[in-house]
Amino acid sequence: MTIKEIQEEIVDEFSMFDDWMQRYEYIIDLGKSLPLIDEKYKTEDNIIKGCQSKVWVHGEQNDDKIVFTADSDAILTKGIIAILIRAFSNQKASDILEANTDFIDEIGLKEHLSPTRANGLVSMIKEIKMYALAFNAKN
Amino acid sequence: MLDINKIRADFPILTQKVNGKPLVYFDNGATSQKPKVVIDAIVKYYEEINANIHRGVHTLSQLATDAYEVSRGKIQNHINAKFPYEVIFTAGTTHGINAIANGFASILKAGDEVMVSALEHHSNIVPWQMLCEKTGAKLVVIPMNEEGELILSEFDKLLSDKTKIVTVNHISNALGTLNPIKYIIDKAHQFGAAVLIDGAQAVPHLKPNVQELDCDFYVFSGHKICGPTGTGVLYGKEEWLRKLPPYQGGGEMIATVSFEKTTYADLPHKFEAGTPNIAGGIVLGTAIDYLNEVGFENIQAYEHELLEYATSKLLEIEGLRIFGTAKEKTSVISFNIDGIHPYDIGTIIDKLGIAVRTGHHCAQPIMDFYKIPGTIRASFAFYNSKEEIDIFVEAVKKAKTMLS
Known part of the structure; x- marks a missing residue:
């Protein structure tokens, strides 16, 4: 599936929820189920200091695609990471660079991607794009 | 009640x-919320007397200057400062601390010590670290215990003739601890060290008596006591304010200026360069009145x-x-x-x-x-x-x- 298709699928899923509580409960569940990043990648180098919650992100090449794994010490942040990973991982670098995160607004989580939120998510998206950029330059 | x-x-x-x-x-x-009297006073200032202070001969400028100085007097009474000119208007606690840390750059030399506590807000750590970097002085930290109280026996041991200034908060912002500042002030004075009290978290809950405390500096923000943001107070003992160089240069803070030599204005203007937050300063007085009424x-x-x-x-x-x-x-x-x-x-x-x-x-x-x-x-x-x-x-x- 393309990033766009995955994002549409996520928006669709979220449209089933009536209120914020259901959305948050879903994110919390996602946070609990996200496959953790390999401990060896939870290094100082891979850490995004978000002030409030910490985020670790690691990217790896898999043929012509990039696979991302990530983690956070806060569960809501981790749940949103799961959504972002679902959309952006295992995709081609050029597609990642072209994609945006507008779907996050549509699923009612806009405030979590605010630059003033200090949870590390904005920096994480930047990091994902940087991986893609570096990957593109290399190939 | x-x-x-x-x-x-x-x-x-x-x-x-x-x-x-x-x-x-x-x-x-x-930050605290603002009562209607404070909000109204801001509007009233801009609707009725807005003008620049301390320089105009015109009526509005006179009214604004008077109101600003009346507010200074209210603050003087509130904290029991000896003279109105010991009350310097600032943009907030951080500004006050930086003004003093900056002034101490002309006093400290390598090997001197600056003492902070383990309970400080970053704004009462970083300016002193910068001062230490500039002067070669050493930053010394009073430790705390598990309950979040300063360990006074350790403080006693850390004090020496090398200690030039001790800077602690009156109340910890993160934990709410009320520190024994009277003890700290008296003890530090025995070693000839100056003491700055960061009162940002204390002034919403109590009325500091700077003469009784005998602190050399007491700083706080207006916005935490129902006043507008961008306001604050630096109290300093007259002798210290005379001794320290001004923090910023500009208008208002000079006596005479020529390209050869500038002489500084008297207190408090020496520390109040540029057009201040006039409305803010005036309304801070309104906020203090309100709190005292409660x-x-x-x-x-x-x-x-x-x-x-x-x-x-x-x-x-x-x-x-x-x-x-x-x-x-x-x-x-x-x-x-x-x-x-x-x-x-x-x-x-x-x-x-x-x-x-x-x-x-x-x-x-x-x-x-x-x-x-x-x-x-x-x-x-x-x-x-x-x-x-x-x-x-x-x-x-x-x-x-x-x-x-």
Whole structure:
């Protein structure tokens, strides 16, 4: 599936929820189920200091695609990471660079991607794009 | 006795809804809300007397200057400073601390010591670190114990003739500890060290008496005591303010200027370069009047009641730990729940209309001491109610259930 298709699928899923509580409960569940990043990648180098919650992100090449794994010490942040990973991982670098995160607004989580939120998510998206950029330059 | 319903009616923002729920504002340690008299006074200033101060011969300038100086006098009385010119208007606590740290650059030499405490806000750490880098002086830290109290026996041992300035907060922003500043001031003076008290978190709860304390400097912000943001006070003993060089150069702070030599204006203008926050300075006086009308004894008694009530209610929650259990503390509760990140709780209770601070509270060394990423901090003011505490405790319980 393309990033766009995955994002549409996520928006669709979220449209089933009536209120914020259901959305948050879903994110919390996602946070609990996200496959953790390999401990060896939870290094100082891979850490995004978000002030409030910490985020670790690691990217790896898999043929012509990039696979991302990530983690956070806060569960809501981790749940949103799961959504972002679902959309952006295992995709081609050029597609990642072209994609945006507008779907996050549509699923009612806009405030979590605010630059003033200090949870590390904005920096994480930047990091994902940087991986893609570096990957593109290399190939 | 404090009539809570009457008080709450003074604060227009308290009727706001946030995320569809009535606002419960427990982030008073970050900034206080403003009563209608303060909001009205800002409007009145701009509608009726706005003009630049200390320079015009025209009537409005005179009115604005008078109002500004009347406010200075109110602050002088409020903190019991000896002279009005010992009260310097600043943009806030951080500004005041930087002005003094900067001034001490001309006094300190390599090998001298600057003493801070383990309980400080970053704004009372970083300016002194910068000063030490500039001068080669050493930063020395008074340690704290598990309860969040300064260890005075260690403080005694750290003091020496090398100590030139000791700078501690009156009340800790992260934990609410009320520090024994009178002891610290007297002891530091025995070694000839100056003492700066960061009163940012104290002034909402008490009326500092700077002459009785005998501190050399006392700094605080206006926005934490119902005043406008961008206002603050630096109190300094006359001899110190005369001794220290000005922090900023510019208009208002000079006596004469030529390209060969500038002489500085007398106090307090020497430390008040440029056009100040005139409206802010004037209205800070209005805010102080308001607080004195409510009465600090009433405020203290009532806030203590809120603190006790909230503490006992919160401790009913299993796995909840309060950080900062000093014998002497003000209406601040910093806490965590086992296995749950403070950010998660803060985010969920925000959805329920509750404003608290989460994170390290600009006091990372304290969080490092407890080996935690941060806490949830509820800080109460005299306009908060027990009903709000009930709503808050229920919200925390709900967040805990969702996140466990």
